[in-house]
Amino acid sequence: MGSEGNMKKSVVTQVSIGGFGESTTAKQLTDYLEDEVGIVWRCRLKTSWTPPGSYPNFEIADTSNIPSIDEYKKVEPHAFVHFAVFESAGRAMDAAGQCNLILDGQPLKVSLGPKNPYSLNQRRRTTVPYKLAGITLEIGTLVSRDDFFVSWRAEGVDFLVDPFDNTCKFCFRKSTAFSFKDAVMHAVINCDYKLELLVRDIQTVRQYKTLHGFVLILQLASSPRVWYRTADDDIYDTVPGDLLDDDDPWIRTTDFTQVGAIGRCHSYRVLISPRYENKLRTALDYFRMRRVQEERVRWPPRIRNEPCFGEPVSDHFFCIHHKEGISFEIMFLVNSVLHRGVFNQFQLTERFFDLLRNQPKDVNIASLKHLCTYKRPVFDAYKRLKLVQEWIQKNPKLLGSHEQSEDISEIRRLVITPTRAYCLPPEVELSNRVLRRYKAVAERFLRVTFMDESMQTINSNVLSYFVAPIVKDLTSSSFSQKTYVFKRVKSILTDGFKLCGRKYSFLAFSANQLRDRSAWFFAEDGKTRVSDIKTWMGKFKDKNVAKCAARMGLCFSSTYATVDVMPHEVDTEVPDIERNGYVFSDGIGTITPDLADEVMEKLKLDVHYSPCAYQIRYAGFKGVVARWPSKSDGIRLALRDSMKKFFSKHTILEICSWTRFQPGFLNRQIITLLSVLGVPDEIFWDMQESMLYKLNRILDDTDVAFEVLTASCAEQGNTAAIMLSAGFKPKTEPHLRGMLSSVRIAQLWGLREKSRIFVTSGRWLMGCLDEAGILEHGQCFIQVSKPSIENCFSKHGSRFKETKTDLEVVKGYVAIAKNPCLHPGDVRILEAVDVPQLHHMYDCLIFPQKGDRPHTNEASGSDLDGDLYFVAWDQKLIPPNRKSYPAMHYDAAEEKSLGRAVNHQVNIYFPTFFLLAEMMTLKIKWTSDSSITL
Structure with missing residues (x-):
């Protein structure tokens, strides 16, 4: 770690400084530092920030004649200082650490600049952006090849083409009004603004010359990201020229133009002074290197203001809402x-x-x-x-x-970004309970996804921000504030929106949609209201907002509707198996063989073996039902209390997934933990090399291709496997070659991005329970189907279905894990044993109901409601001591209760929920990238 820190210091010349008085100027601080530490190139002393509890108010264009206030909480004075050499930054850090930097009787605090790794700092210092200062920017629409309509115009803008992060930036300064809740007065603060677009989002570049200089017209595929930061700063420069940006955080915001130019328009016209000709040519060469298409201009287009130039827009989705005679x-x-x-x-x-x-x-x-x-x-x-x-x-x-099948629906989507919205053409998707019930008005449902510009995932930095780290050091406190983007998202969720003549209101979201930042909206038609749908869905009595949202989301799980099971055929009072505060049967029940076969027929499964377990939704129940012999008491479905999430009268048995052959692949998390537990790294290297060898031979060797398809591709490889078995060759059959190339590309991508290494003696299996109570603690039962070409032909006629049973009972030590796995104890080492009474169960992992703690809970705090487990019985992947590391305790946090039933809070807390989901994702990534030792 020490060498890494030295390398980091060797390329950082910027530090953040605080602790000086309010009357200190940037020049005074610079003079002191040059006397005590070293030459300073620039000192930017900051005394302004976004006032707590306020948002920029872009509806106020002219800030010169509005009532303003200056009585709000001010930020602790701090400065961003660029030294001439990196040794000075190091000396400043050391001196402040020893309390040797004293200005006007006050000790200064110093923190290092950018927190990037060494390689990024090094590249940042050697990759300088091409800056074209003082340009004129016109945002508008290229109506035709000969006409450009201007929507918004700004002068004195800095245009930066930055190879460091492959972006273009437009930077300028403007006065901004900040509004406070329930207050008439505003704070007026000068702010720096930045429009940042990815070079890959530039579709075309048109360049031509005029009497006044050079002109670029950039045609964009998406809107740029909009940032701001307060700029009432005292800046003292000692040298001319451009320096790298300060470490002062930028804050995301929405379209600040009243006419909606940033979100609505795709064309950017840039007028550049002739003095920057060389820099412009360098920037254009960079565009060519990045394969940005360049179009020749025969003659300059006519430049005109758009017909409604300067008129504020009220519709920030920029839609044409209604036309007579158009549906x-x-x-x-x-x-x-x-x-x-x-x-x-x-x-x-x-x-x-x-x-x-x-x-x-x-x-x-x-x-x-x-x-x-x-x-x-x-x-x-x-x-x-x-x-x-x-x-x-x-x-x-x-x-x-x-x-169209009843289980398939055409879903319309709306993607909302910080500056605009995108209507997406309908997509065919697996339906859900609500869409099937309201089939007559299914086209009034809309799936709304909140994304960042360029269709990137919206993250916490878009919705909230922190002040500079040096302020935290000075005040010993750090709190986040919500951005104006957060306010936009919250407003849409609470107030709804209008689209194409309809008013859409928030309805609910499922767990998967939460990860995708999506939610369901519905447009009421006078007969069907949002409240009617929620009432039909069931009774949700939870007093915890997150839990209530999850319960409601179960109705929107993508499922197949199968058999209508009458209430008298369902036992909903099967007792759970509980011990020591743990529920061993959490999320699992049973289904009789005859009902399981009916379900299989309804699903029209093209499988060699009928599934032995289904992940289901039934009424307000969620979980897994395993195939188990009937007791001849008329009960076809047995559900435990741990499966009940809410009350509902819905009686259709819905299927989410079922047990089947699923090849086993390692991933980065599992590899990390197995390595920590003593599995030699050479094992993973050899497995990776073997996989790469086969993938590289897949187009030339039919035997290798057939092995890869049947062993590692599940049903997705059936068509190609049939063609190979029929004698087709990839060298002479383009369709077969295309399918094999797709398999190769997909598996190579998984190997590169996620370390997905195929494990021959491994599977992904659905967890089930030993209902017979035979297995002892530390044991499990595993019976798997083997990949076979006969399975590929099962849908081509009944004569192909009468094939021999090809099942294998696994015996010996096995390693199991469930994603995400972050702790060495999440990998459990169990002994797989043969139990004849369980031979009717296959392609699933049977856990015991005995012991002090469920093995499912030991493995990442999981349960039996449909979780999939990685299972490997390749003895090379079993840790040398054949023992499990002590499991981590996954005690649930105390619930935050409202003290009453949840009503409208679900939509209000939605953006907070996906911030928490992102934190979990970041935690998993950090664990994957960290070196863990025991």
Whole structure:
């Protein structure tokens, strides 16, 4: 660690300093530091910040004539200092640590600059951005190749092309009003703004020369990220030229233009002074290296202000909401094309909409869906739509089939970013309980996803921020504040939004949607209201907001509807097996063989063996039901109290997943823990080399290809395996070669990104319980199906289904783990034994009901409600001592109760929930990247 710290110091010349008085100036601090430490190039003394509890108010464009206040909590004075050499930064740190830096009788505190690893600091210092200062920026729309409509204009902007992080940045300063809750007065503060876009989001660059200099027109695929930070600072520079940015945190925000230019417009016109010709050429060379398409300009386009220039917009989704004679389905797709940037709003004339009015609905839907696949703007919307409609009519097969299974639904999606929204064309997905019940109004459901610009995952830095670390050192406290983006998300969740003539309101979200930052919204039609849907879903009496949200989300789990099981056929009072405060049967029940077979027939499974366990939803119950002999008492489904989450009258047995052959793959977390437990690293290296060898031979050696497909691809490799067994060769059959290439690419990606190493003697298995009570503590039962080409043919006729049973009972020591696994005790070493009474169970992991603590709980605090476990019986992967490391205790945190039933709090807390989900993801990543030793 010491050498790493020295390397870090060797490339950092910036420090943060605090502890001086309020009257200290940047020049006074610079003079003192140069006398005591070394030459200073720049000192930026900061006394402003975003006032606590306030948000920037972008509705106030002119801040010169508004009532303002200066009586709000101020930040502790601090400074960001750039020394000339890195030794000075080190001396400042050492001197402050020994209390040798005293200014006006006050000891100074010093913290090191950027916290990046050595390699990033080194590259940051040697990769300087190309800065073109004082440019004029015009954000607008390239209406045609010859016309540019300006929506917003700014002068004195700095344009930076930064190879360090492959971004372009537009930076400028403007006065901003900050509003306080329930207050008339505002705080007016100068702020620096930054528009940051990824180079990969630049679709095309057009460059030409005018009498006043050079002009670039950047056509973007998505909106830039918008940042700000307060800038009422005292800056003292001792040398001319550009330095790296300070360590003062930038804060994410929304579109600050009242006309919505940043979210609405895709074209950026940059006017550059002739003095920057060399820098411009260097920047253009960099664009070419990054493969940004460059278009020649025959003559400069006409520059005009857009028709409604300067008029504030009220719709921040930038939609065309309604046109007479155009249905909602068509308008939604028109907005999809518009938001994708294929057409612009100035092209969508009445002639365009007349084309849609004069064609059948299915032709319009197919045409607009096709247009949504375009990657570049089209400048004649009318002509292009007419051509596509004619093409669709000449090829009726492109209209698609209207037949659709009840378990499949077309879902419309809306992606909301900090600056705009995107309507996405409907996608076919597995349905859920609510959509099936409200099938008549299913098209009024909308799945809304909150994302960052460029369709990136929205993270905690977008929704909240902290002050600079030096302020925390000075005040011994650190608290986060919510950004204006958070306020935007919260407003949408609480107030809903209007889209294409409908008002959408928040409904609920499932656990998977929470990880994706998604939620369900519904547009009431006068007959069906959000409250009606919630009432039908069930009674949710939880007083904890998170738990109530999870319970409601169970109704939106993607499931297959199978058999209607009457209440008298269900035993909902099967006692749980409890001991020492643990529930050994947490989340698992039983299903009779005849009902299990009915379910399999309803699912139309193309499997060689009928599943022995299903992950289910039934009424308000959630969990797994394992196939178990009937007691001839008329009970077909036995559910335990631990499976009950809420009350519901729904009686359809819904299936989420089922036991089947699932190949075993290691991942980074499991490898880390097994290595810590004593498994030699050479074992993983040899397994990786063997996997790479086979993947590299997959296109040349049919035997190797067949082995990879049947052993590591499950049912996804069936078609290719059948073709290989029929004698097709990848060298002569392009379709087969394409499938094998896809398998190779997918597994290589998993190997590179997640260390997914295939384990021949391993599986992913659903956890079940030994209902017979035979297994002892420390034992388990595992019976797995072997990969076989016969299974691939099962759907091609009944004669292929009558094949011999090919099951293997595993015996000996096995290693099991469940993701995420963060602690060495999460890997459990058990003894797999043969129990004849359990031979009807296969492709699952049977745990004992005996012992002081459930093995499921020992493995990452899991249970039996559908969790999948990695199981390896390859003895090379078993730790040398054949013993489990002491398990970690996963005691649940104390619930925060409202003291009453939850009502509207679910939508309010939604953004907080996915902040917590991100913290869990970061914790897993940190554990994966850390070196752990015992």
